[in-house]
Amino acid sequence: MTTHDPKLSPVQELRANVSQPFGQARAMPKSVYTSPEFAALEQDHIFAKDWLCAGRADGLKAPGDYLTMDISGEPVIVLRDRDGTLRAMSNVCRHRMSILLEGRGNTRSITCPYHAWTYNLDGSLRGAPAMMHNDGFCKDQVNLPQIRCIDWLGWIMVTLNPDAPDPHDRLKGVQDLVGYLDMATYVETFREEHHWDTNWKVLAENFMESYHLPVCHAGTIGGSVDLAQMTCPEGEAGFNYHWIMKNDTVKLSLAHPSNTTLQGDQRRITWLLAIYPSLMITLTPGYFWYLCLTPDGPGRVKILYGGGLHPDWASDPDAQTHLTTVKALLDHVNDEDRGCTEKVYRGLCAQLSGPGHLSHLERPNFEFATYIASMMPKT
Secondary structure (H helix, E strand, O other), X not given: OOOOOOOOOHHHHHHHHHOOOHHHOEOOOOHHHHOHHHHHHHHHHHHOOOOEEEEEHHHOOOOOEEEEEEEOOEXXXXXXXXXXXXXXXXXXXXXXXXXXXXXXXXXXXEEOOOOOOEEOOOOEEEEOOOOOOOOOXXXXXXEOOEEEEEEXXXXXXXXXXXXXXOHHHHOXXXXXXXXXXXXXXXXXXXXXXXXEOOOHHHHHHHHHOOOOHHHHOOOOOHHHOOHHHOEOOOOEOOXXXXXXXXXXXXXXXXXXXXXXXXXXXXXXXXXXXXXOOXXXXXXXXXXXXXXXXXXXXXXXXXXXXXXXXXXXXXXXXXXXXXXXXXXXXXXHHHHHHHHHHHHHHHHHOOOOOOOOEOOHHHHHHHXXXXXXXXXXOOO
């Protein structure tokens, strides 16, 4: 199908696409990437309903450390309160509805930049100037609405949905697979934001398959990958995964020489975990990196890009050298991925293009498409 079928909505096209068995599967229809209507449905039925990652829990260490994010147009503050608990709450003042905080930083309290209404770190109202003559105003009844927020294996997970299943239950399979690496102990060393000119799903799918590594990443990590040794098993309802057995080309991807806990293949397996909808984690015995994806219309994506070191490597006397080396490598890899994924989106917008059959190494892509279809409203 080279153009959108006028007889079918994008949701119907996608459902028809994933109704085929995997052995006959094709890439997702073009309309689910390029349609503004489908992008709006994703905001309402995926990003407003599922758990999203705000970054690493160790990025908010001290009381008052905060970051801000938008979830489907809803401004959100995530912070560490005075008791050391992670919280998420509305980032909109309860007075005249100004945005309260921007970016990230540390604060003793939350003060509105418009009229100086001030909130405690638990969201309760501390003070409101010149409100003594309003008989209906009661300071004790004003609070910033709270939003569900948990620490899942070292990741800050936030959702607007009061009924979303707890990630500790829904994603138990992740812990079963990679619990031996103890993600929560890894030390974040960098966090950046980027914007690319592609659809968020194109970038997510690019992460989910390593079929492209030998070609797209020929200048960096492609030589450390043997497609014949790659496994893409069936994923679960909340995530998909695959792994790569790395050689010694990138030493930091292996267990630290002093580590005696990891044995055999555990010392060299790289895991690629796609946590639906938009957290992509590469986890090695030596370092990790991640992407958190936020759509910005059909053809643009906001990317939270971060990473860091296993505690063994972080405590190595040459940790800064190791960090500099791996960060330079990851930046180069990201540049290569940007070129590939932006070319894909340009191709998706072409009149003569159409989705082709998937390789057995692209099973995660098919499962991701199935997840997207499952979240869409019934039509």
